[in-house]
Amino acid sequence: MDEILFALLKKGAHVGYIRISTSQIAEICGMSQQNASRRIIELEKGEILKRVGKDIKVTDLGFGMVKEEYLELKKIFEIKKMQLKGKIIEGAGQGKYYMSLEHYKKNIEKNFGFVPYPGTLNVKIRKEDIGKRERILTKDLIIIKGFATKNRSFGELFCYPARINKINCVIVFPLRTHHEKDVIEIVAKENLRKKLKGKIIIEVD
Secondary structure (H helix, E strand, O other): OOHHHHHHHHOOOOOOOEEOOHHHHHHHHOOOHHHHHHHHHHHHHOOOEEEEOOEEEEOHHHHHHHHHHHHHHHHHHOOOOEEEEEEEEOOOOHHHHHOOOHHHHHHHHHHHOOOOOOOOEEEEEOHHHHHHHHHHOOOOOEEEOOEEOOOOEEOOEEEEEEEEOOEEEEEEEEOOOOOOOOEEEEEOOOOHHHHOOOOEEEEEO
């Protein structure tokens, strides 16, 4: 946005004429008076500003341009959903074992409101979405603590709610995993492998 236009809008020049000198505008915008005068003339020629004597205002055209820019910026800053696209791949079958363990099942139900289907869905995401995966790891993840039996220990699960093709699910990041960074593991209350086909879209708030 033009800095002079922005300065005038802050002064209320879109509501009506205001009295302000070019030297005052120059001081506000941190530029020379000559540069401010030149820019005002250019904006006036473009019918973005209008002057009557020592008074100046932002025209409807100028305000409309600013509004369009604002709406575009609003779209950028208010984006909440993050999408990752990929395809289903075969796993090693370990997800079925881990999601059958009572400790993980109970804690997923406690935190996310469903008993997970015994198994994880492995989704290989696009290379350009790996950065988004890393961003998920910076969110307020729910951590399911690890535990130990007489024979072995089990690691923590870092979990985050999501949707996969509009189905509620949970992304799980096991502390111990053999997957590369382009693979995301998903758990849900249903057998996702049977239900999902074609392209996969994971949505995260």
